[in-house]
Amino acid sequence: MSGYDSPMILVALGIGIPFLGTVLGAACVFFVKRPLREKVKRGMMAFAAGVMVAAAVWSLLIPSIDASKPLETLAPVPPVAGFWLGVLLLFAIDKLTPHLHLGENVHEGPQVALSRSAKIALAVTIHNIPEGMAIGVVFAGWLADSSVAPVALSSAIAVSVGIAIQNFPEGAIISLPLRAEGASRKKAFSLGLVSAVAEALAAIVTLLLSQLLIPVLPWLLALAAGAMIYVVVEELLPEASTGAHFDGATLLFAVGFSMMMVLDTVL
DSSP states (O other): OTTHHHHHHHHHHHHHHHHHHHHHHHHGGGOSSSSOOOHHHHHHHHHHHHHHHIIIIIIIIHHHHHHHHGGGGGHHHHHHHHHHHHHHHHHHHHHOOOOOOOOOOBBBSSSOOOHHHHHHHHHHHHHHHHHHHHHHOOOOOOSTTTTTTTOOOOHHHHHHHHHHHHHHHHHHHHHHHHTTOOOHHHHHHHHHHHHHHHHHHHHHHHHHHHHHHHGGGHHHHHHHHHHHHHHHHIIHHHHHHHHOOOOHHHHHHHHHHHHHHHHHOOO
């Protein structure tokens, strides 16, 4: 195996493993007959939120801060400004894209003539963009000069594996409720597949752009973190908290956060 092929294979695996996690989760629609219980769904959302917050901190923000230290008095600028760019980017996408969240009837964004399924697919795409960005930018940081963005291969793998683990319940959360709403199993699975494809494309585009913009990788790391935190606060935590008080959601958030910390430390 050549020195060029080996990194590319690792990058392909880094993108492919989370893709497979979502696909397998969405495939639950073919052998799970009953819709998810509300507490199970909320617990899955909380777990995913915990993974995303930990990944944003340990694998994105901390490397961004470390890479910015040579700037001395200006060191806070890339992580803080990059973080806000990520938040504002997702805010703009959320406002400019017509979409509909699962289980809701109130459409968000511009009012356009799209089917309910198309709007749900767009909501799923918005949700998965930050995860794809995170995968792309950490692998770009690993491929780049360590003095620009000190991301170890272990951290990049930790992000990939962590997102893959939380993608499995996310895939199920997408496909099973659609089936419960009356969609065919094939259509419900297809929308789950859209989620996987959107994340993979976001990872590839971010990776390619990052390679062209290596000097600003600290900004891109923080940007991906801000985008992930936006999704957690805007979507995952509210959905995990909807309904009667459920302590399990808090505990599962902590489980997801701890799991991501362990992955980042062990790997």
